Amino acid sequence: MTAVDAFPPTTDALPLDDAGLLRAEVARLTGERDALRAQMERRDVELETATRMLAARAQTMTSVIDAVTEQSIIGTDVDGVVRVWNPGAEKLLGRPRADVVRKQRITDFHLAEELAAAGGGLSALVQVALAEGRDVRDWTYVTATGEERTVSVAVTPRSDDSGEHAGWNFVGTDMTEARAAERLKDQFVSLISHELRTPLSAILGYLELVLDDPDQPLTDEQRSYLSIVERNAQRLLRLVGDLLFTAQVEAGRFTLQPEDVDLSAVLRGAEETARVAATAGGVRVDLELPAEALVVRGDAVRLGQACDNLVSNAVKFTPAGGRVTLTLRAGWQHADGRFGDRELPGTAPVVRIAVRDTGYGIPAAELDQLFTRFFRASTARRNAVKGVGLGLSITKAITTAHGGTLDVASVEGRGTTFTLTLPR
Amino acid sequence: MERAAPRVLVADDEDDIRGLVRLAVRRAGCTVVAEVADGLAALDAARTAVPDLAVLDVSMPGATGLEVCAALRADADLSGIRVLLLSAGASADDVARGLAAGADSYLAKPFSVAGLVTRVRELAAGGTA
Known part of the structure; x- marks a missing residue:
């Protein structure tokens, strides 16, 4: 017997109780059917709404893309x-x-x-x-x-x-026009830098002759004036060099001359270079170097330039009475950048140069832009720190070319630490 | 008999720089046998005077210092002339190009006069610097 056969066509022939049960069952089923129908109608409406929304969304996407x-x-x-x-x-x-x-x-x-x-x-x-x-x-x-x-x-x-x-x-x-403009700008910078070096050569060369002429010694006043001329000519020369170097980096024409470089000597050189400015500014510069020599493969001139930039920046950013500390350490670096004294699985041998100052610091919001060329921190402008904003972009380019990293941590009003990490 | 002073050719298109080089050459105990302001004149002067040393600017009209240097090296009569290149290009590539052209030494501008004197003295004496 099938399920359909179980339900007779009418209830007339059934006993009263059975007919009542059947009617109740029919009523229940009718209710269920109505509920299902209502649910189906709701779903229909929902589906229609969803379809309309989807179409509207697709239309929005298309119109955005078309715009x-x-x-x-x-x-x-x-x-x-x-x-x-x-x-x-x-x-x-x-x-x-x-x-x-x-x-x-x-x-x-x-x-x-x-x-x-x-x-x-x-x-x-x-x-x-x-x-x-x-x-x-x-x-x-x-x-x-x-x-x-x-x-x-x-x-x-x-x-x-x-x-x-x-x-x-x-x-x-x-980017066709933008790239052409960049190339033109780099060519222009190269040409101008090149052309500026020739008159600077004459200025510095003849100044040398006057300053070092034993037959015609200068008065102290004359010597002091000409030393100012020489210092400014040297400053102009550095700026020209920085511009030229930046143009070379941008154009991908920057190459290293690798040799064995003693980093202690590089840091001692950077300290010596910054000494005059530090003394004049009342800033103490301390060196914390390891007893043994730390030698890496690199371009000595460029690494010297990178360290000079960091130390000179630190001195410029530190008010009188402040302190700049240069440290050099060998260690091991984990893949996530953590630094340790011991070799562990997954670590690589590195050297770390840290230049820490107790100066004005750099606002946290500006740290991301710090290595962009011509960027100057607001604290630099506020405290009249001299510079054009090329030093850090150059230092970063030199570090990257050596397979290293340059990191910065700073607290405004407390000081800044630049960490240059190089493979060894 | 006193040994003759080494003879030097100076080529640079900038009068003021030539003046500095002339002075350095004299301070190095050498004689300036010719002073010219362009590359082709430098080649002519080298053929006429056959100096011991040529101090050549890299960027010169007519022919660059690199071209003059290469031409000297290619000429059997002149290949013994020692060459010091002066250039406003200070990059490693610039130096490499200069040495590849056959220069004995390369000095980037701006140079110290004292440094140039030493370099000229060493080269004129027959060494490389």
């Missing part, structure tokens, strides 16, 4: 076939959406030689984003008219609604 006219937003599937092509991409590459979507690949718009040099194909474009989740670098796009544009492209992977990898996003900003 971007100065950046190209190109979305592809996993094979690099274009699926999204915004007006910014149309403008940059000169191709309408209809000609591209589902018809062309992202690689079709890249300079073939550049792509081949990077390993070729889509993988050259996405390999870093695949490993790190994001990649931003300059690529050369080729427009419909064959023009090459330098574009800073941010590549990110895209997932579908179930979290599966669905393709790639390429958001590009045309």
Whole structure:
């Protein structure tokens, strides 16, 4: 007997009690059915609302993407076939959406030689984003008219609604003019720096002749005036050197001359260089050096320059009565940057140069920008500390070129510590 | 008989710098046999005077100091002339380029006069500095 057969068509033939039970059951089922129907209607409304919201959201996304006219937003599937092509991409590459979507690949718009040099194909474009989740670098796009544009492209992977990898996003900003301007600026700085060195050579050379002429000794007053001229010419020369060096770093033309460098000697040299300014400013400079020599492979001149910059900054940032301490220590560095005295698994041998001062300090909000060229801390401006904001960017570039790191910790009003860590 | 003073050619397009070099050469006990302001004139002077030492600026009109140096090295009659390059380029690459062109020594501007005197004296005596 089936479940359907169990329910007779009417209740007339049934005993009264059974008919009552059946009616009650029918009433219960009718209630359940009505409740289910009501629930279904609610779900219908919810589904409709959700669909409308989703459509609205998609419309919002599309309108936002379509509103971007100065950046190209190109979305592809996993094979690099274009699926999204915004007006910014149309403008940059000169191709309408209809000609591209589902018809062309992202690689079709890249300079073939550049792509081949990077390993070729889509993988050259996405390999870093695949490993790190994001990649931003300059690529050369080729427009419909064959023009090459330098574009800073941010590549990110895209997932579908179930979290599966669905393709790639390429958001590009045309940097052609900006990069050309940077190159021009660097060439200009190189040229000017070069040209400035020649008159400075004459000034310093003839000053040397006058100051060191045993046949015609100067009066103390004359010597003092000419020493001021010489000091300022040297300052100008350093500034020219810093500008030239910064331009070289920016242009990627900065090379090291590696040799064995005794860091104790470098720090002693930095202390000696800063001594005159420290004495004049009433700042005490202490050296804490290890008994044994600490030798690293590096460019002695550049490491000297880096230490000179740190020590001279510390002295300039410290008011009279303050103190600057230079320490040099060998140790072991963990992957997370912690420093220790003993070798442990996963540690690497390093040397640490710390330059600690009891000076004005740097506001916490400015620490991130400290290594940007021409940046000057507000405490430097407020306390009339001289400088143009190149020293720390140069020091950072030198440290990085040596495979090292430069860290800063500072408390405004209490002082600053710069820590330069180098592999040994 | 007293030994003749080493003979030096000075080439720089800046009058003031040439003046400093001339002075340093004399202080080093040498004689300036020719003073010129461009690279081609430096080559001519080298062929005419055949000095012991040529002090050449790198950035000169006509031919650069590097080109003059390379031309001297390529000429069998002149290849024995010692060369000191002076340059406003102070980077390691600049020095490497100078030495690759065959220079015996390289001095970046600005130089100390005393340092130049020492360098000229050593080179004129036949050494490398």
